[in-house]
Amino acid sequence: MAARRRDPAHAGRILSTRALTRHFGGVHAVSDVDLDVGTGERVSVIGPNGAGKSTLFNLVAGEFRPSGGRVEMFGADMTRASIQQRAHRGLARTFQTSKLFTSMTVADNLYLALCGRPGSVRRLRDARRDHERIGRARGLAERAGLGAEFGVEVGELSHGQQRQLELAMALAAQPALLMLDEPAAGLSPSERGQLTTVLRELSAGVTLLLIEHDMDIALVIGERVVVMSDGAKVLEGSPSEIRSSELVRRIYLGGTLDVR
Amino acid sequence: MTKRISLSARRLGAVPLALALGLAACGQTDDGGGGMGQPELDGGDQAEADTEAEGDELVIGRISALEGAFAAGAEDGERGVQMALEEFGHEVAGRPIRTIVESSDTTPETVVERARKLVEQDGVDIIHGPLSGSEGVALADYAKTVPHVTFVDAASGGTETTLRDPAENYFRWHSDGAMWTAPMGPYAVEELGYDRVVTLAEDYSFPHSQVGGFLNGYCAAGGEVAETFWVPLGESDYSSVIASIPEDIDAIYVALGGSDAVDFLSQAINFGIDKPIIGGSILVEETVLSSEGQIRDAALGTVASGVVPPPAADVAGWQDFVSRYQEMFPNGFDNPSHFAALYYNGFKALLLALEEVNGVVEEDDGEALRAAMSDLQWDSPIGPLALNENRQAEGDVFIYEVVEGDDGGLTTELRDVGEDIPQPEVVWERLDGCPAP
């Protein structure tokens, strides 16, 4: 115990999974994955379709219960913690397909993102008088390039704008750990470039776990890259190591065609 | 950059419409003075509502249960009213009669709303209705708040309506559910020799009063009750009830109705009932006897009592009524139902009283009409009728037996007549044995 606490690598760790496993019926979607993310680190998880990336993501986010193994986050065992508990401790996530409040305005979406954690929110006062949070929401919208759309219903935004909002909402609560689930999915090349810029400019305090099908973004953003195939972690290394790896090339060529 | 946390307030386009509706509701203005403290929400301005009846025309409001479970019965009731109107050529003392029919759905709330509409909006001074028991109780309550309106019951059978603090302006020309079974009690002991029975009925107000009326006379005549069985309305499986019927009884008294009656009768033989069945007023009525169920063996020989005589009964005026009904309504039932007879009686009594006062209704707030109605005695198709001090008819009740008709089908035959059955003195609730004397 005492020895572990002094271990600097462990002390700085914000997320670690041990032997994390999940099967659906006979299919092992994720098997025996050990994953460590240090505070402030940016880690990308890549792999072809069906490699188990999304399942791993959902196990960490709390959407799925693991069949075996452990999830530790923020220095505590969170294997059985609810989604809300994880969120309250500082986890934020995006969804692969946008899950926004489409009949509400950008302002309302961001405002709700700011009020998720318990604390100072007075739930029964008029939200329009909450100038402090409205101001913060406006700031978030402007940073996401949505300043002009602040009062617009989200359903009327373009796909790219919705992805921006998605990210802004995840960042709203100033999470300790930000998990992005294929943020580039469905974006145009120029939007991808924009996204890359935004992600690179994230403040240093944010720890990032990125799941991405698009190798370019994953390798540019990730300081460390984890490669998954058939539910298992097969390789881990720096972007340059991954880029030159014969194994990765084989997996991707053998999997689906996404190498550009 | 328009609104901040923006929500729903974008539907204000609705308001002009609301306004239009509201104003359409207004029309011309009128006094509209404040109210006063009567039980019904009141404003003390009923006289103004009388404008609707134009010239000589006499408008009668009618409320019938044309929706819901009794719709078929109510339709037949309408035929009874038609017959009465035909008889009078649709006019009384030179005044043509117009009826406004409002439909209720057998709930007390609706019947009062319909009545209020007839009185306040249409300005009627006479209301004929309703069909069912709890409607009648509510309507008699309402009657007390509009003393200038005369109410004539159509077919409702609740005992309470004319018993507890009866309204001065509410008249009922037929007996209630407890009276319909009253003569059956002594008859079962004295004529049939059944000294010990069990009773079986649905657990709600009408069967409560039927069983109460029966047991009251039965126990007074020396009969014993082994047990009373109560089943929920709509019970379809009688096997467990039948299995727990004790052996040492002479007969089973059954006050079920409608599909419950059919279900019971068709199961009775299969589950081994070998005791005679005697019954309430709707156990073996027309609709049950003509049903498709296998009820023949159980139904044959059943003795029951009711306010409407068997089709072939030799009751003064009844045969005329039956043949006139058949003539006028080839598409009606084979024989006039309970409802046709009762609606006819109530409406005809009203027309007779109107004739008596020469059609004077509005001028004296119906005083003379009500006085004439209270004193009226007449020979209805089901026997002579007169009202007691509660303005409740006390007439004859018929005891009949199910027999095989000429065409091989089931019909009923008159066995006895209970004459001038008096109004009960209590409202019968659910009984678990002989009522306390």
Next chain:
Amino acid sequence: MTWARANVRILVAILIVIALVAFPFVVPRPQFWVVSVGIRSLWLGIVALSLIWLSRYTGMLSLGQMTFWAVAGYGVAIMSTQNGVPYSISIPVAIALATVVGALVGLIAVRTQGVYFLMLTLATSQLAFYLVLNAASVTRGYVGIGNIDRPEFLGLSMSDRNVFYFVALALAAAVSALAWYATRTPFGLALQGIRDSPERMRALGYNVYLHRVAAFTFASFIAAVSGALALFYHGRITPGAIDLIRSIDVLIVSVLGGIHSLAGAFIGALGLTTLQNFAQEGYIQVRRITLTGVVFVAVLLFFRGGIVDLPNQLREYRRSASRQWARFRSRKHDGRTDRPSGADVSDSAGGADGRDRQQLPR
């Protein structure tokens, strides 16, 4: 332009307030119009408000609102007629009781969604119906509890129809304002968030379940207010007032008025009340329930937004009619169809998204 529109709104709002306040003094036959139309529309509107609020802001369509209406109505009736409890105590206690029942039902009901939620809430109201029917020793079964005296306060008696009308109007305004305010709070915004995406709300740290229970409880409170009010309107309460038809009536009111708008509750209630009162006059030979059903279907098919949305809807229809007309005319003139040729479609279908590629050339 926005200024003008804001002014029109204010003007309309003022006109409505004037119309509502003047209503009892200008209608002919006030005994009928104020009582049977005015007051009835108000209490019926309040129950419908509880349904609409819940449906609009949480996405839960409940057919169980009459349950809480019944608990409040029977609660006051039983306490005050059988145990002599004064109204000043029995009314708040009965409304609180109905709200607690609402919370308990909510604990179970909000776990289900869509048609299951609909069925469960409908079953709840049916359960209440059979319960009062069978608990005859306290509810008096079919006959119900009658002869309810109307409350008096500050020297005013609710037996006076104008006093009753303004009490009902004030209550309707108060619960509407409360319901509207609730939607502006972080709590109300969270409900709308949950309606749009419960997964996202969970990921943001919200307790979706408790929010739903709280919303359901709040809606039952509104229904309970209506129940207490309607008890004094009828002067009695019987199982007939809470049977299946009444639950359906509340739904019809909501759809008729406009299920997407709180104001729709009262407009729909006025609409249904008018329909029920005048639909059976001699010149309309259709039974009340049948006609109500026909109107309901017509609204669902052609006027989804209900009466509230009628102006928009008609504008929409007019626009599409004129479009059709223009197309018809142009077709008649040059005898061509405006369908794109097959080549156009297949050329443009080579785009980025796989879904486009699956589109069949016409």
